[in-house]
């Protein structure tokens with residue numbers, strides 16, 4: 001069977017070129033006689049792979065020298081705990097914006113270690129929008145301000161950078177990292193699980209300003225201390241070596257396509273195809289406020305939910321997979337990360353129109 005179009009929210013589609021290169025190098029990486037999976041993480045081959053991946057990520061995102069790039073494990077979910085354990089630094093608590101399911105999980109975890117001040121919440125309208133900066137009630141004594149620039153489940157994205165009056169800004173960028181340029185210097189810490197827009201599950205990337213690390217809560221496990229990983233250049237223990245290798249190939253792929261500014265253009269075009277159509281028809285609808293419509297995760301509903309199953313069945317028959325929406329939102333969700341080609345979005349759009357013609 002030919003490759004299908006995979007609209008999964010994560011683990012998600014990877015660039016075909018990356019998979020093909022990984023296949024070609026699987027058994028014998030660049031003539032060294034073994035697979036990357038079999039290499040010592042302290043040998044010169046793998047050290048080279050990791051250093052190249054880091055330097056390409058630094059170049060893509062414009063990460064300054066006073067920020068550490070960490071290749072960790074444990075997913076974004078472990079960061080929900082690692083962030084307060086490392087960044088509370090003697091303060092009573094932290095500020096959190098609540099825009100959906102992932103924000104809620106981050107808040108719940110922080111509460112185990114300190115007080116949480118919810119600066120604003122969009123729960124009143126089922127997390128279908130993001131409160132504007134004027135609505136945030138910041139605490140000037142907060143250790144940091146945490147937010148989720150793209151809520152993967154609700155499809156709610158924030159396109160502006162919050163202003164925090166000097167309090168370090170922390171972002172869970174799991175589903176928006178690398179989708180557009182952003183100014184890293186506005187952040188104290190950025191984290192992301194790899195399986196949406198970076199590479200395979202199992203790798204978690206943390207980008208953290210150097211002066212924020214080194215002071216953990218008493219009892220913090222060694223493996224949860226950013227400083228330990230930073231000092232050991234992510235080689236304190238065995239890092240997720242194959243995930244780092246694939247991420248490195250993805251970074252090269254992004255650079256070859258013109259970097260993040262070029263990705264943003266493509267992502268605007270891809271998302272625009274879907275949102276323009278959702279606005280033009282009464283048969284489908286977008287539940288998300290216009291100014292917060294995610295470019296990466298596009299939820300949409302059918303005016304007749306009784307047709308959901310049939311829609312999904314027909315989609316599958318056309319090679320359009322993983323479109324079922326999250327149970328908290330219902331309907332459909334098309335995740336269209338960097339690696340989803342515009343042809344995949346066009347194929348989905350064609351099917352949506354055809355389905356409307358048949359049932360509208």
Ligand SMILES: *Cc1c(COP(=O)(O)O)cnc(C)c1O
Nearest residue numbers: 075076077102152172174175193
């Ligand atoms: C997927 C996701 C997570 C959870 O990631 P894991 O790597 O599975 O722990 C957290 N936050 C956001 C925004 C996500 O999209």
